[in-house]
Amino acid sequence: MRTDRLKLAANLTRPLLALVAAFALTTLALLSTGVSPLEAYRLVLFGAFSTPVRLSDMIMLAAPLLLCAVGLSITFAGGLYNLGVEGQMIAGAIAAMVPLRLWPDWPPLLLWLLAGLSGAAGGALWALLIGALRRYANVSEIFAGLGMNFLASGLALYMVLGPWRRQTSASLSGTDLLPRDLWLPTIDRLRLAPAAPVIALLALAIVWWALTKTRWGLEVRAVGLNPAAAGRLGVAAFRRMAETLAACGALAGIAGMLQVVAVHHALIPNISSGIGLLGLLVALLARADPRWLLPIAVAFASFTVGSIQLPLTLGIDSAIAGVLQGALVLFALVARARVR
Amino acid sequence: MHIAVENLTKRFGPVCANDRLTVSFAAGQIHGVLGENGAGKSTLMKLLSGYIQPDEGRIVFNDAPRRLRGPGDALAAGVGMVQQEPLDIPAFTVLENLLCAAPPGVFRSRRAAQTALLELAGRLGFPVDPAARLDQLTIGQRQQVEIMRLLLCGAQVLILDEPTTGITAAQARALFAALRQIAAEGRTVLFVSHKLEEVAELCHTVTVLRNGHVVPPGQLPMPQPQEYLLSLMFGESGAAPPIYRPLPAIDAPPVWELRHVTARSGALHLVDLNHRFAAGRIIGLAGLDGSGQQVLLRLLAGQQAPDHGQVLVNGRDLTGAGSIAFRQAGVEYLPADRLHDGMIGALSLADHFALLQRNGLLVDRRRAEELARQAIAEYQIKATPVTPIASLSGGNQQRAMLALIPSTARGILAEQPTRGLDVASARAIWSRLQARRDDGCCIIFSSPDLDEIMEYSDEVIVCFAGRIGPPIPRALLSASRLAELIGGVGFDALVDVVR
The missing domain is CATH 3.40.50.300 (P-loop containing nucleotide triphosphate hydrolases)
Structure with missing residues (x-):
């Protein structure tokens, strides 16, 4: 009993220290701007919960963030660092636009389904290219992913300014808005499309189940831990790696699709808005443990949404949310490092 | 250099790998350290060479207690260890490998290092090409390079962990001759092995470890009867030797x-x-x-x-x-x-049996654990179905692999x-x-x-x-x-x- 309690205390000390250190660093950054840290923290931590609109903004950010983080937890389990998640999200958004632009008169329900499938396929394909580069050109998936991110951004920009430019004149602010009836059903006053969080939670449940209960999940984890040994035991190691990349790309692609049909209602150059990379932070902090993905994604989304008010109320930049998120991940990684 | 440990203790979780060890090794001799797998030999050697730090007790070099913060620290104090697997930089040449880890001031120039290396190689009878890349050398040659690196960096005590594993008989003979020469020059050699013949051939004294203890306390002078050393290493009963039997006539097709x-x-x-x-x-x-x-x-x-x-x-x-x-x-x-x-070290035996399942969407955990339990009983593996493989001893890992x-x-x-x-x-x-x-x-x-x-x-x-x-x-x-x-x-x- 007593030793259990001691062990629990020991297990909690390091995360708590990491939390304190992250806030200390963020406080230093705040103090340097001369604003009251307490006031800033009130906005960053609780701002997202102050009005229903902000709460729904937070949910609409948390949904794609969770999708990306869930996808990344698959690639982490498979031993891959999929830094290309941002590009996969963009590729998904572009692919999702295709059916919406080709057949705008079709029934919306069918079009959403098509857009979802097309987005997932686009993201998966973009991710599989990384797998192919790794397999056939011996390029690390980290560099391949980063390169593919630039390629995807360029492609989105080209589509916005080229083939899909506005009818009036090409504009960096995006394509023409989609017809109103193709927007995912939205509670207008709140800017909340309830389907988005539902899809994200569904993905979380399915992936958690797949990774912990299925034979596929066990094989993926075995490949992630030791591809050579898994191969010796008869697991098709490269195939599993490719599948994890495709699964992560598909989820990121669906996140991109949601950005198009539920948030921006158009393709904009910055359609991914750094959500994929924020998802990497979430997955890193959660250690790809599915139980932690949801709370951390919600927390990070609320920091980002809460900090949007900082420029208006306190006259400082909203980037402080990024400082807090980054510091949390950094110190969590430090706290986890094994003592030698 | 005279080297000793007093009440040295090292625990890994619940396992006490070294339990209040007290033993000393005199200079100018080759000391055998015997013991079966898991007896605590490697732990003791890693403590002496600074790779790990003791929980209790102290390490004494020439009557002065030393705290070793790492392998570099130990080498500066005069202790160097040759690992079972070569710990070098495969893409470097022999000379680069020597230079890159040398403490400042040991070599004045590349040329000086090369001269010193060739001189030592001649004395020890190791053929060496300073310009050869390490990944082109055999394990035995890399071991020779490592020995020379440690000696040139000032090692007075040389520790070798199972040095004859994976090298040829000729290389083993060259190694033994070199070790005798090194001891004759007044240095201390610790020779860790479980091969009795080698210890009998080479060593002046022997220290037997069993379950983290020295048995009997202190060193024994060599030679000792082989049966006596075996009983010290394994306790009273060793497994019976296998019986040779003639080949059966097989007319099945070739595998x-x-x-x-x-x-x-x-x-x-x-x-x-x-x-x-x-x-x-x-x-x-x-x-x-x-x-x-x-x-x-x-x-x-x-x-x-x-x-x-x-x-x-x-x-x-x-x-x-x-x-x-x-x-x-x-x-x-x-x-x-x-x-x-x-x-896969982080996975358990049951996980491995689950990996071998080829049918069904879901993992049949119950079946996998049942198979693991059967294997544990049949192959006498010291583990539970859910113990991570990495925490088993080498022998138990090998049994698990066979199972x-x-x-x-x-x-x-x-x-x-x-x-x-x-x-x-x-x-x-x-x-x-x-x-x-x-x-x-x-x-x-x-x-x-x-x-x-x-x-x-x-x-x-x-x-x-x-x-x-x-x-x-x-x-x-x-x-x-x-x-x-x-x-x-x-x-x-x-x-x-x-x-």
């Missing part, structure tokens, strides 16, 4: 067949191999390190496709089909490095199956492999240990410079003849006779 196979690996060319490997045999591959045994095993496991020719498994042509197809055809490959590419071989396997390829195991564990492993042979498997193993090859093979295949000899029945072979063949003496005649 493997090579037809006009040509393959290459680095500078090694294997040309026009024609072999049939019959069922119900244990075939030992003998040869110097890198004579072609590795390539042959990789060909038979499907990990390397031949440049020309065909590889048949159970009569089916599987040329170029890949290792998974070979595995499905009943070929099991057991690598020498169990944790590197044999099993994971499906009963449908017809051919087993084992690379150094008893590498790093103590005598009792090795015997247990071999009795399992022999039972597999009796069930009709063909087992092909490689080993640098000629005694192991002579003791357990039904047939021996000698590899020499990329040429693969014909299978020789064990009964027709003597140890001295085998040693000659490995060195190439009479190898041509052997091949010609078969043609």
